[in-house]
Amino acid sequence: xxxxxxxxxxxxxxxxxxxxxxxxxxxxxxxxxxxxxxxxxxxxxxxxxxxxxxxxxxxxxxxxxxxxxxxxxxxxxxxxxxxxxxxxxxxxxxxxxxxxxxxxxxxxxxxxxxxxxxxxxxxxxxxxxxxxxxxxxxxxxxxxxxxxxxxxxxxxxxxxxxxxxxxxxxxxxxxxxxxxxxxxxxxxxxxxxxxxxxxxxxxxxxxxxxxxxxxxxxxxxxxxxxxxxxxxxxxxxxxxxxxxxxxxxxxxxxxxxxxxxxxxxxxxxxxxxxxxxxxxxxxxxxxxxxxxxxxxxxxxxxxxxxxxxxxxxxxxxxxxxxxxxxxxxxxxxxxxxxxxxxxxxxxxxxxxxxxxxxxxxxxxxxxxxxxxxxxxxxxxxxxxxxxxxxxxxxxxxxxxxxxxxxxxx
Amino acid sequence: xxxxxxxxxxxxxxxxxxxxxxxxxxxxxxxxxxxxxxxxxxxxxxxxxxxxxxxxxxxxxxxxxxxxxxxxxxxxxxxxxxxxxxxxxxxxxxxxxxxxxxxxxxxxxxxxxxxxxxxxxxxxxxxxxxxxxxxxxxxxxxxxxxxxxxxxxxxxxxxxxxxxxxxxxxxxxxxxxxxxxxxxxxxxxxxxxxxxxxxxxxxxxxxxxxxxxxxxxxxxxxxxxxxxxxxxxxxxxxxxxxxxxxxxxxxxxxxxx
Numbered sequence: 281x282x283x284x285x286x287x288x289x290x291x292x293x294x295x296x297x298x299x300x301x302x303x304x305x306x307x308x309x310x311x312x313x314x315x316x317x318x319x320x321x322x323x324x325x326x327x328x329x330x331x332x333x334x335x336x337x338x339x340x341x342x343x344x345x346x347x348x349x350x351x352x353x354x355x356x357x358x359x360x361x362x363x364x365x366x367x368x369x370x371x372x373x374x375x376x377x378x379x380x381x382x383x384x385x386x387x388x389x390x391x392x393x394x395x396x397x398x399x400x401x402x403x404x405x406x407x408x409x410x411x412x413x414x415x416x417x418x419x420x421x422x423x424x425x426x427x428x429x430x431x432x433x434x435x436x437x438x439x440x441x442x443x444x445x446x447x448x449x450x451x452x453x454x455x456x457x458x459x460x461x462x463x464x465x466x467x468x469x470x471x472x473x474x475x476x477x478x479x480x481x482x483x484x485x486x487x488x489x490x491x492x493x494x495x496x497x498x499x500x501x502x503x504x505x506x507x508x509x510x511x512x513x514x515x516x517x518x519x520x521x522x523x524x525x526x527x528x529x530x531x532x533x534x535x536x537x538x539x540x541x542x543x544x545x546x547x548x549x550x551x552x553x554x555x556x557x558x559x560x561x562x563x564x565x566x567x568x569x570x571x572x573x574x575x576x577x578x579x580x581x582x583x584x585x586x587x588x589x590x591x592x593x594x595x596x597x598x599x600x601x602x603x604x605x606x607x608x609x610x611x612x613x614x615x616x617x618x619x620x621x622x623x624x625x626x627x628x629x630x631x632x633x634x635x636x637x638x639x640x641x642x643x644x645x646x647x648x649x650x651x652x653x654x655x656x657x658x659x660x661x662x663x664x665x666x667x668x669x670x671x672x673x674x675x676x677x678x679x680x681x682x683x684x685x686x687x688x689x
Numbered sequence: 690x691x692x693x694x695x696x697x698x699x700x701x702x703x704x705x706x707x708x709x710x711x712x713x714x715x716x717x718x719x720x721x722x723x724x725x726x727x728x729x730x731x732x733x734x735x736x737x738x739x740x741x742x743x744x745x746x747x748x749x750x751x752x753x754x755x756x757x758x759x760x761x762x763x764x765x766x767x768x769x770x771x772x773x774x775x776x777x778x779x780x781x782x783x784x785x786x787x788x789x790x791x792x793x794x795x796x797x798x799x800x801x802x803x804x805x806x807x808x809x810x811x812x813x814x815x816x817x818x819x820x821x822x823x824x825x826x827x828x829x830x831x832x833x834x835x836x837x838x839x840x841x842x843x844x845x846x847x848x849x850x851x852x853x854x855x856x857x858x859x860x861x862x863x864x865x866x867x868x869x870x871x872x873x874x875x876x877x878x879x880x881x882x883x884x885x886x887x888x889x890x891x892x893x894x895x896x897x898x899x900x901x902x903x904x905x906x907x908x909x910x911x912x913x914x915x916x917x918x919x920x921x922x923x924x925x926x927x928x929x930x931x932x933x934x935x936x937x938x939x940x941x942x943x944x945x946x
Contacts, residue, residue: 343804343805343806343807344801344804344807345801345802345804346766346767346800346801346802347729347766347767347799347801347802347809348733348766348767349713349729349730349731349732349733349763349766350732350733350734350766351731351732351733351734351735351763353734354734362915377878377879380878381878384878401878401879404879405879411914411915412882412912412914412915413915414878414881415713415715415874415877415881415882415912417715418715418841418874418877418878418881418884419877419878419881420878421838421840421841422840424802425803425804425805425838426804426805428802428804596805597805600805
């Protein structure tokens with residue numbers, strides 16, 4: 281009896297300790313950190329780049345990090361993709377390897393040939409059609425030790441991604457809107473969740489000193505990564521077109537189109553594909569998820585940019601510090617009623633998640649007066665792909681058409 | 690006890706037919722297949738069923754087979770609860786705990802993820818209830834676990850002390866055990882489905898005045914499917930009392946759902 285009491289006491293202590301950790305993650309005060317810019321931030325902004333903001337609302341200071349691994353939420357939809365769309369499931373397994381292997385490679389080398397070799401290893405892995413997801417902790421041990429905080433955000437958001445694919449591939453769930461709401465609420469209540477607010481990807485989040493470095497140094501690998509993001513976005517609108525049988529009928533064409541991007545990465549792209557472009561219907565019906573996934577993909581780009589600049593961040597500690605200043609911008613807990621990062625929100629009047637806003641591409645002025653930015657070719661919507669009107673994916677991507685003088689900017 | 694085993698088996702069958710997600714095959718749990726454990730629990734919300742079978746060839750006394758089964762639950766983040774038992778042939782010839790049919794309860798709490806400078810730390814509390822054949826007294830074990838990785842090689846240390854009640858006069862009423870081991874993913878980064886692991890261990894013998902048992906084990910864990918891991922391990926106790934194992938083998942499966 282004494283021992284049973286001791287066991288219960290220890291278990292309760294462990295539970296209360298965990299609850300405290302989660303609670304404080306939400307509640308840590310931020311003495312001295314308001315939502316405004318610090319002096320160094322303002323100086324760099326005046327020079328054309330924006331310093332990473334000091335964490336607002338509690339940052340990630342110490343090396344003591346809780347693990348907090350979470351199982352994918354349960355529901356009748358779970359594993360529907362693996363059962364009903366196994367080829368797509370395997371593509372996603374390949375993509376998981378791609379991100380992790382890239383990060384670990386960039387931590388060890390900036391040599392063009394070695395990075396290219398890593399890219400080709402990723403292609404080999406993807407085209408091996410892996411039936412089992414890779415163990416990303418074993419693929420990228422240094423990255424995980426360096427910034428487990430961002431790994432937690434990636435993992436939890438990837439889990440949400442997979443839950444939604446499963447949901448829309450499940451014919452057993454009739455009220456998908458209700459299930460979506462439940463999954464979204466469950467996702468957002470965790471401290472590592474990404475905000476469903478649309479953030480300023482093209483401007484504020486791509487104006488850091490290291491921004492665009494990965495794109496400009498390793499364009500082929502970067503656009504290969506963006507091709508993964510295009511597939512991850514495009515799948516949703518295919519899923520909304522019908523039941524699993526319909527999805528099974530349509531998905532091979534989309535995957536084949538994606539494979540074209542892998543064979544010849546769309547190096548003409550200047551910016552990541554956005555959910556509203558690749559999957560317009562999903563983005564209208566489920567705007568929170570679309571924003572979360574665009575934010576997720578932008579966070580990937582931010583991290584890859586940091587890893588691509590050893591001149592700015594020469595040590596693992598420096599890289600960690602930079603990544604952990606960027607991460608809080610994305611966290612849902614910092615975008616509540618008292619939004620701590622309003623300067624990173626998408627500005628009103630900007631076209632939601634578009635390449636340069638509606639029909640504007642290629643050097644058009646955008647984003648509330650920020651710098652001129654060549655957004656390059658617009659990635660196709662999946663509907664263009666299914667209709668056969670998209671530009672071939674394994675050939676140079678066509679330059680964007682200049683807007684006619686009558687177009688309203 | 691029979692009812693408990695039937696319930697566990699039914700739960701396992703339910704697991705194989707139900708929904709699951711990718712099991713963390715690199716996560717090392719006691720007896721799957723070695724005694725070595727890492728500092729990490731299963732994911733919060735995950736349920737795992739672990740079953741196995743094996744045999745030991747004794748230097749003195751009857752050789753016997755053993756069949757462990759355990760159900761694990763990630764109750765809250767970083768906390769893993771376990772419930773299980775182990776069945777053995779020749780149950781009355783077992784000197785050491787646990788006895789065949791003992792109920793085994795455990796709670797493993799992980800304090801942190803390892804980082805660039807800090808290893809991962811965990812503590813595990815286990816209770817061995819004397820529900821099995823010849824069961825007598827409780828065993829309560831407190832174990833500290835440390836995991837530190839060097840690139841893909843992870844080194845694990847387990848230090849435990851078991852408090853025993855109702856022990857005979859010639860038996861110890863408490864014993865320590867130490868395990869030092871490592872795990873490594875063969876074929877990583879491109880291939881991460883196989884983890885090789887090995888350890889050396891020592892533990893105080895059951896009877897007072899007898900030398901420590903010292904041995905070594907080696908094994909592997911192979912991810913068969915996203916929710917199924919197969920493991921196998923072999924070992925020997927090369928020093929210690931006369932009634933020690935010359936060779937033992939265990940193999941098993943872990944289902945996550």
